[in-house]
Amino acid sequence: MVWNEGWHEVHGGATNLADYYPGGIHGAITAGVQKLMPDAVVRTAALADPEHGLTDEVLDDVDVLLWWGHRQHADVDDAIVERVHQRVLAGMGLLVLHSGHHSKIFKRLMGTTCNLQWRNAAERELVWTVAPNHPISEGVPNPIVIPQQEMYGEQFDIPVPDELVFISSFAGGEVFRSGVTYTRGRGRIFYFSPGDQDYPVYNHPDVQRVLVNAIRWAHPAQHTVRELPAGSKREPGWFAS
Amino acid sequence: MVWNEGWHEVHGGATNLADYYPGGIHGAITAGVQKLMPDAVVRTAALADPEHGLTDEVLDDVDVLLWWGHRQHADVDDAIVERVHQRVLAGMGLLVLHSGHHSKIFKRLMGTTCNLQWRNAAERELVWTVAPNHPISEGVPNPIVIPQQEMYGEQFDIPVPDELVFISSFAGGEVFRSGVTYTRGRGRIFYFSPGDQDYPVYNHPDVQRVLVNAIRWAHPAQHTVRELPAGSKREPGWFAS
Amino acid sequence: MVWNEGWHEVHGGATNLADYYPGGIHGAITAGVQKLMPDAVVRTAALADPEHGLTDEVLDDVDVLLWWGHRQHADVDDAIVERVHQRVLAGMGLLVLHSGHHSKIFKRLMGTTCNLQWRNAAERELVWTVAPNHPISEGVPNPIVIPQQEMYGEQFDIPVPDELVFISSFAGGEVFRSGVTYTRGRGRIFYFSPGDQDYPVYNHPDVQRVLVNAIRWAHPAQHTVRELPAGSKREPGWFAS
Amino acid sequence: MVWNEGWHEVHGGATNLADYYPGGIHGAITAGVQKLMPDAVVRTAALADPEHGLTDEVLDDVDVLLWWGHRQHADVDDAIVERVHQRVLAGMGLLVLHSGHHSKIFKRLMGTTCNLQWRNAAERELVWTVAPNHPISEGVPNPIVIPQQEMYGEQFDIPVPDELVFISSFAGGEVFRSGVTYTRGRGRIFYFSPGDQDYPVYNHPDVQRVLVNAIRWAHPAQHTVRELPAGSKREPGWFAS
Numbered sequence: 001m002v003w004n005e006g007w008h009e010v011h012g013g014a015t016n017l018a019d020y021y022p023g024g025i026h027g028a029i030t031a032g033v034q035k036l037m038p039d040a041v042v043r044t045a046a047l048a049d050p051e052h053g054l055t056d057e058v059l060d061d062v063d064v065l066l067w068w069g070h071r072q073h074a075d076v077d078d079a080i081v082e083r084v085h086q087r088v089l090a091g092m093g094l095l096v097l098h099s100g101h102h103s104k105i106f107k108r109l110m111g112t113t114c115n116l117q118w119r120n121a122a123e124r125e126l127v128w129t130v131a132p133n134h135p136i137s138e139g140v141p142n143p144i145v146i147p148q149q150e151m152y153g154e155q156f157d158i159p160v161p162d163e164l165v166f167i168s169s170f171a172g173g174e175v176f177r178s179g180v181t182y183t184r185g186r187g188r189i190f191y192f193s194p195g196d197q198d199y200p201v202y203n204h205p206d207v208q209r210v211l212v213n214a215i216r217w218a219h220p221a222q223h224t225v226r227e228l229p230a231g232s233k234r235e236p237g238w239f240a241s
Numbered sequence: 242m243v244w245n246e247g248w249h250e251v252h253g254g255a256t257n258l259a260d261y262y263p264g265g266i267h268g269a270i271t272a273g274v275q276k277l278m279p280d281a282v283v284r285t286a287a288l289a290d291p292e293h294g295l296t297d298e299v300l301d302d303v304d305v306l307l308w309w310g311h312r313q314h315a316d317v318d319d320a321i322v323e324r325v326h327q328r329v330l331a332g333m334g335l336l337v338l339h340s341g342h343h344s345k346i347f348k349r350l351m352g353t354t355c356n357l358q359w360r361n362a363a364e365r366e367l368v369w370t371v372a373p374n375h376p377i378s379e380g381v382p383n384p385i386v387i388p389q390q391e392m393y394g395e396q397f398d399i400p401v402p403d404e405l406v407f408i409s410s411f412a413g414g415e416v417f418r419s420g421v422t423y424t425r426g427r428g429r430i431f432y433f434s435p436g437d438q439d440y441p442v443y444n445h446p447d448v449q450r451v452l453v454n455a456i457r458w459a460h461p462a463q464h465t466v467r468e469l470p471a472g473s474k475r476e477p478g479w480f481a482s
Numbered sequence: 483m484v485w486n487e488g489w490h491e492v493h494g495g496a497t498n499l500a501d502y503y504p505g506g507i508h509g510a511i512t513a514g515v516q517k518l519m520p521d522a523v524v525r526t527a528a529l530a531d532p533e534h535g536l537t538d539e540v541l542d543d544v545d546v547l548l549w550w551g552h553r554q555h556a557d558v559d560d561a562i563v564e565r566v567h568q569r570v571l572a573g574m575g576l577l578v579l580h581s582g583h584h585s586k587i588f589k590r591l592m593g594t595t596c597n598l599q600w601r602n603a604a605e606r607e608l609v610w611t612v613a614p615n616h617p618i619s620e621g622v623p624n625p626i627v628i629p630q631q632e633m634y635g636e637q638f639d640i641p642v643p644d645e646l647v648f649i650s651s652f653a654g655g656e657v658f659r660s661g662v663t664y665t666r667g668r669g670r671i672f673y674f675s676p677g678d679q680d681y682p683v684y685n686h687p688d689v690q691r692v693l694v695n696a697i698r699w700a701h702p703a704q705h706t707v708r709e710l711p712a713g714s715k716r717e718p719g720w721f722a723s
Numbered sequence: 724m725v726w727n728e729g730w731h732e733v734h735g736g737a738t739n740l741a742d743y744y745p746g747g748i749h750g751a752i753t754a755g756v757q758k759l760m761p762d763a764v765v766r767t768a769a770l771a772d773p774e775h776g777l778t779d780e781v782l783d784d785v786d787v788l789l790w791w792g793h794r795q796h797a798d799v800d801d802a803i804v805e806r807v808h809q810r811v812l813a814g815m816g817l818l819v820l821h822s823g824h825h826s827k828i829f830k831r832l833m834g835t836t837c838n839l840q841w842r843n844a845a846e847r848e849l850v851w852t853v854a855p856n857h858p859i860s861e862g863v864p865n866p867i868v869i870p871q872q873e874m875y876g877e878q879f880d881i882p883v884p885d886e887l888v889f890i891s892s893f894a895g896g897e898v899f900r901s902g903v904t905y906t907r908g909r910g911r912i913f914y915f916s917p918g919d920q921d922y923p924v925y926n927h928p929d930v931q932r933v934l935v936n937a938i939r940w941a942h943p944a945q946h947t948v949r950e951l952p953a954g955s956k957r958e959p960g961w962f963a964s
Contacts, residue, residue: 128897133665160887166879167900173892174851175851175892184353187355229354231354231356369635371636371638374906383637398737410655421662566833571836596952597953643904711880
């Protein structure tokens with residue numbers, strides 16, 4: 001499921017977004033996923049939907065949630081954030097995209113400010129693979145060349161990642177940990193920074209490849225029980241065969 | 242500063258606590274710290290104090306906060322939790338002790354349930370060092386032998402630690418990651434599980450040594466600016482000399 | 483491919499090995515793998531084979547190598563160790579089993595002594611999962627109960643693992659990081675300690691499941707180029723599209 | 724102790740080295756260390772010295788060894804490499820500098836090829852801190868600006884570091900994990916890439932600060948027993964008090 005707050009599509013503020021993404025940011029992401037995973041069922045949801053499109057009934061069918069937000073993080077209902085948080089801990093995969101670094105759900109999962117440095121100057125971003133064996137970097141060139149992007153730079157206030165997959169450099173000289181993985185509870189989380197509303201990054205075939213790789217990686221395994229990790233009182237020798 | 246919810250001291254429910262810890266759990270911890278760090282200024286605070294004893298004025302002087310709680314996690318005010326959270330991200334050290342695994346502050350920093358398995362059966366706990374070079378394991382025997390303790394066992398639902406310092410085994414056969422470190426923002430966090438209200442664990446000299454080592458480790462460095470990691474818009478070439 | 487030095491099978495020194503493993507340790511491992519991966523092609527090799535059964539021609543077809551050795555680590559030819567090392571760095575998976583912790587190939591990959599504490603007293607080993615989402619722990623109970631095993635205990639002198647999957651406890655109270663993963667070059671490595679020559683551990687269905695899970699995990703991905711990670715002189719802008 | 728192979732000082736091949744470093748690379752490093760650690764006893768050694776200046780008697784007094792080499796890695800005697808390796812595992816600190824990435828001692832400790840991408844084009848290097856709380860980044864600006872350096876780029880074939888302290892970017896767009904820590908046995912290792920023979924990088928005050936911070940960090944703790952991590956047969960209950 002691709003979640004997009006949907007503000008820029010309605011209110012503007014993103015140069016040429018309508019040209020780049022006539023179906024919205026969620027539409028572009030969906031198209032890229034479906035091109036490479038034709039059998040996947042991809043749904044979309046938005047802030048303006050009832051319960052932000054994230055009812056319990058809907059989430060029951062979601063294996064991996066992609067989260068794009070920018071201007072309206074504060075408008076996401078705390079109860080829905082709590083619900084999504086519980087779902088991730090119970091095994092749902094989560095991809096947090098670009099400015100989603102400041103979303104409530106990401107900050108709650110990380111426990112940090114998730115602050116970073118930025119500059120929107122249409123700079124070339126190079127996305128370098130530092131984990132060449134990782135499933136998320138499979139089949140992507142090293143580096144991925146993105147002609148124009150917003151700069152996101154260090155210090156990026158996140159916990160030390162479980163795995164550092166990508167490091168980006170920008171024409172202005174900054175670097176950024178642009179692809180990082182975490183496990184929280186039973187859920188797998190991937191943060192991927194390329195993808196600003198001002199540039200057609202989600203139309204880039206290598207970016208699409210990363211997203212699809214990450215969806216496969218974050219997808220709960222067959223054996224995953226979709227419930228919260230439990231705590232129990234244990235009798236002595238409870239494990240005896 | 243040693244924070245103790247202070248419930249068992251008033252309401253009971255902890256066998257022999259008054260015998261083991263005539264000055265309360267906070268008193269025993271304080272005594273152990275002061276024995277090994279005679280120059281340290283140690284204060285205490287409790288749930289029942291105004292603002293739980295954690296006013297902004299008080300926290301301005303706290304370098305490392307030790308947190309012991311068990312029965313009243315839910316009674317800790319969310320605004321105070323938020324305040325402590327911000328202080329940790331700004332550089333204050335935090336030691337979370339034993340049943341503090343379920344405290345609001347620890348769960349908020351970890352982003353997980355922090356659930357674990359348990360059994361209160363006065364079992365021998367052996368605390369094994371797996372990071373022999375770490376400052377927190379300095380000068381403690383391997384293993385530390387604790388004659389009687391509550392069992393805490395895996396699965397322990399925490400993020401992968403930055404550093405795994407101690408693994409405990411219990412007479413019943415369970416294992417537990419009993420000493421783990423994290424960095425969140427500018428703050429250093431150490432979780433240490435030995436220390437139940439039913440057994441005189443904080444009188445154990447090796448446990449006292451671990452706490453003092455951890456206080457030194459978590460203490461913010463001289464150069465640490467005590468503020469939240471900031472995000473800023475950066476002009477091109479802002480770093481040029 | 484299952485490599486076994488093959489000493490105990492010929493010279494004895496392992497109580498009841500002939501009863502437990504009539505086809506040798508390699509035979510028992512092979513049977514377990516084939517039961518769960520009926521389509522896998524499993525070969526065996528031994529120290530006494532020409533070039534220890536590890537010629538370039540043979541290794542060209544090996545995706546994952548399992549290594550069991552105990553008494554004759556010193557007799558493994560350095561040139562063969564070098565060859566296997568290069569193969570691992572080029573992408574071949576490697577599972578190092580039990581007393582293989584002191585093999586030349588493991589010590590060379592780790593860079594440490596790989597020393598550990600031990601006691602052969604037929605103790606119960608409990609293998610606890612601490613990475614419940616990991617493909618290697620998929621489908622195994624928590625804990626795995628092994629009625630009799632040699633004790634391997636901390637301090638285990640290895641680098642901090644990429645991932646800590648299993649921690650074992652023994653009846654005598656010791657703990658051990660019994661399942662750990664590493665990546666070196668393009669190759670994935672898993673060390674798994676259960677499996678002594680004196681006890682029928684490789685007949686244990688949960689142990690077999692772990693081995694098969696680990697073979698799948700260590701298998702090089704489709705896209706892996708089977709060559710050493712290269713260093714190159716790069717012209718400015720070589721990555722330009 | 725600062726070890727320098729000493730080739731460029733004698734044979735040339737490094738533009739302006741005599742101007743930048745009239746006392747050789749080792750002299751420049753020594754001067755920087757002594758400026759910031761006036762009480763430290765700094766010795767130097769070179770490939771041409773008997774036993775490369777690394778006799779057992781000398782090493783008995785070395786707490787931290789800095790290693791600079793470039794052209795003559797192959798000429799370092801394997802027995803001396805073995806000796807240094809054992810010393811590191813027994814607790815001696817090691818700083819591996821710049822082209823020392825291909826030294827025998829570093830490759831042996833890492834277990835990988837340590838290959839990387841490079842270009843010598845006098846490019847600006849920016850050294851960004853990603854671990855702002857780490858003692859090695861204490862007191863250095865973020866980024867460190869080095870006007871001219873050889874480019875070292877990813878893929879850098881090293882194990883996942885224990886801690887990633889610095890990431891560099893170069894004017895040409897490449898990135899590099901330029902400051903990484905490891906623990907092997909009882910010894911602490913820091914690899915730091917800035918410092919080519921063609922540019923006066925070791926005269927840069929921020930680079931000198933990093934080296935001094937790293938020497939302090941890698942210095943064995945007071946309690947460190949300077950011997951190899953041992954393996955022992957353990958009797959049941961050996962740890963009982």
